[in-house]
Amino acid sequence: MGDNVNPLLAPALRPGDVIAVVSPAWGGVGELPAATGRGVAVLEGLGYKVRVMPHAAGRSQWEWVSGSAEERAEDLLAAFADPEVRGIVCGIGGDHSAQLLPLLDMDLIAANPTVFCGYSDITSLHHGIHRATGLVTFYGPALIPQWGAVGGPFGYTVDHFQAVAGRAEAAGALPRADVEVHDGDFDAAEATGTPLRRSPSRPREVLRAGRGTGPLLAACLPSARHLLGTPWQPDYRGRVLVLETPEPPYDLAQADADLTHLRNAGGLDSLAALVLCRPYRFTAADTDRLHQLVLEHVAGHDYPVLARVEGGHTDPLPTFPLGVRSTVDGDELLFEEPAVVTGGPGPGGS
Template sequence: MVAPAAGTAALFPARLERGLRALRAVGLRPRLAGHARSRGRWTSAGVADRVADLHDAFADESSHAVLCTIGGRLSAQLLPELDFAHIAAHPKIFCGYSDITSLHTAIRSETGLITFYGPSLLGEWAEYPRPLTETVRHFLRVTGEPRAAGRIPFPHRIVRETVDWGADHRPRRAERAPTQRVIRPGRASGVLAGGCLPVLRRLVGTRWQPDFRETIAVLETPQSPYDMADAAEDLLSLSHAGVLDGARALVFGWPFRHEQLDDLEYAVRLALPRCDVPTVIGFPAGHTSPMATLPLGVRATLDGGALVLDEPAVRPRQDEPKSRPGRDQEHGW
């Protein structure tokens, strides 16, 4: 467990422990990196310490995955200092979302490795009293089974209520999931790419500028104070920079608040008036609950509103036994 951005784990020790218990409950053995509990002013620790934690986590032959405690800000600080050859030489499941988009984009660009845009320790695994079943099942299916995961399930419920993480002693209220909107119908196949929209926009003009050619780009937005006018501006910036050129389809995650759906559709139509590729709004990706796990770099197909993962995201472990235990004890890592 690493903290490449915010040091939030230090503020909510009880929530941190609940997340660790949830990982153990599905048969995983979490271990905290050296600065996962640290807290600086805006980040968990300095650049050198956060980089060292990532390098050590990838080099650790006893671990099979590197999961992020939370997003936050300034993970892009690490990019010039990361040894991408070192990361490529020790491929592992790497999972996180939000500001971790910077790391996903750079690792993919520099190494070609598949990474996983999915649940964080504090945000999803530490949900009270336990993580949402839909989130856990899809994460384990995508990361733990060396076969194509198929259609990404569309949950029947959505949880939007915010709670104080220091006093979350009841389950958050769920409501019926909003209807998905197919605003430009069609079918397209390509490599899955994307992440958090404002983070992708901040990478424009850098060595790690996103490249969405021949991809299905999944774009999602953070919570307030970010709004859909911000999304329109970020989409416009990506469009002007040519980042969206050559994308085969666009998929937008649910906005955090239900009433933002109309504004998100308006933002897409306003910023991308000449876009003629299949486009869907309202998908369980990123800052939403339940959350799908997206293997960035895997080939996928969008057909209407269905997004299908067409190939495996992981390989079988070399030491995997011929007779495998039950899924609650072993996930092929």
């Protein structure tokens, strides 16, 4: 089957609405109760009502997931089906969200459009759901690493999430952040109550100039690879593709392998534009080498390539609405359509 080409928009998420918390992969909600508690408190402080789904804090016989695939899918479908739930936020990522895809009732999801937000491994669900239903989903902050961060979430992250998922208007240019976080010592942050160290952000870099417009598709590079050749692989043609990379030990060699797979599958052939987020915990030298690798993989194409853009595992994390018409123009990324509607669900624009 091909992608559903008509965007389906969920109602805007407003204070007073219910947000359900799910764990489609790793059970960090149960493993990290302090961070979970902080995240819930922050969302409630913003006026939302938070409901942690039954298996979100669980743990299966396999310690890398919060429950069986059936239990995790049950939580997600129950959240979509509940008329009180207007938002679904993932606790954290992992590596096994794709296990849910064969178990999801896509007709139920399409009949109950809901703001669905997460990143990293949640790529699998974003792509699968968006392909099958056309639902605009949100590649953005998760409960534990962003909402539950020691010291609280970045104002940048809060403001952009609410602008994109909470207002039925085009969000416009992706705002620039003046800092970035590459400190991965979460244990020290928890022990001391000191937020992760921040450093001044390096400017965005135009690797190949130009202007390109198309529906947005965002992904964590190795997670996108999970769906290549499956029924849930999205159509990359004409997309503004946003790619980001996960934490170490992910490295240049793995990125090269993933880019090769994506290129061989045709995913880099007919893009409108390519956007690379700031690679998490890469040195400046390795970041430059990653950009060189990407340019080698997209040689022969003429679409624009923009790098060192805010997003992904490098905080502060904005919110990327999948399926919304977007434009790369020089060093700007613009969201040109609303990602949600006022009131009940409805069809999106072209």
